[in-house]
Amino acid sequence: QVDRATTHHARLGLASLTNVVRGNFLEMPFDAATFDAAYAIEATCHAAKLEEVYSEVARVLKPGGVFLSYEWVSTKEFDASNPDHVKIIDEINFGNGLPEMRTWKQAEEAGAKAGMELVASIDLAVASEGAAPWYGRLEELEWQNRVSHVFVSAVDAVYLAPKGLKQVHNMLVEVARSLVAGGRTGVFSPMHMLVFRKK
Numbered sequence: 001q002v003d004r005a006t007t008h009h010a011r012l013g014l015a016s017l018t019n020v021v022r023g024n025f026l027e028m029p030f031d032a033a034t035f036d037a038a039y040a041i042e043a044t045c046h047a048a049k050l051e052e053v054y055s056e057v058a059r060v061l062k063p064g065g066v067f068l069s070y071e072w073v074s075t076k077e078f079d080a081s082n083p084d085h086v087k088i089i090d091e092i093n094f095g096n097g098l099p100e101m102r103t104w105k106q107a108e109e110a111g112a113k114a115g116m117e118l119v120a121s122i123d124l125a126v127a128s129e130g131a132a133p134w135y136g137r138l139e140e141l142e143w144q145n146r147v148s149h150v151f152v153s154a155v156d157a158v159y160l161a162p163k164g165l166k167q168v169h170n171m172l173v174e175v176a177r178s179l180v181a182g183g184r185t186g187v188f189s190p191m192h193m194l195v196f197r198k199k
Contacts, residue, residue, distance in 0.1 A: 025053050030060045037066045042190060045072035048099045050107060054114035054196070061198040067116065069194045072096075073104040075123060077186040088181045092188060095175030104192050116196035125189040134191065135183030138176045149173060 005020040023029050047053045057067050079085050089101045125134050156166040182188025
């Protein structure tokens with residue numbers, strides 16, 4: 001991925017403006033107070049403890065630096081006593097390899113624990129009344145998933161598919177269904193935008 005990014009930057013004439021580095025968002029290979037700004041999009045949801053990622057981001061930001069993150073969170077609509085809501089969130093966690101779904105409020109609090117001030121917290125999944133639902137494309141793929149299920153089942157039945165292909169395919173189809181259910185019910189957002197400023 002580093003090689004691909006470097007190649008694209010060179011092709012676009014951006015090589016002198018960029019430096020692509022392979023790293024771990026819990027142990028970034030940068031000195032403290034290095035950056036004016038940072039962002040993360042649909043990445044930090046994979047961290048076991050969000051405040052640990054945010055603390056590492058705060059470490060490499062200069063005082064007054066800004067951090068923007070798109071978080072996968074359960075929304076204000078999520079009801080932990082509703083078994084359907086819990087099932088949807090559990091399926092999203094399982095299918096996407098997430099440790100545990102955080103609430104939007106827990107994500108806000110993680111920034112405060114990391115020593116950053118919350119500037120904005122907006123669920124972009126529902127922020128625009130004119131935009132199409134974020135899960136619309138996944139809904140459109142439902143019929144294709146049914147067709148591909150028949151094909152994958154057929155090649156699996158005659159031992160032409162690699163071992164485990166059918167199980168992985170079925171899991172991905174279920175993940176898509178759970179994401180659509182999360183969107184339809186409003187209990188899940190893949191794009192809750194948080195903006196923090198380092199104090």
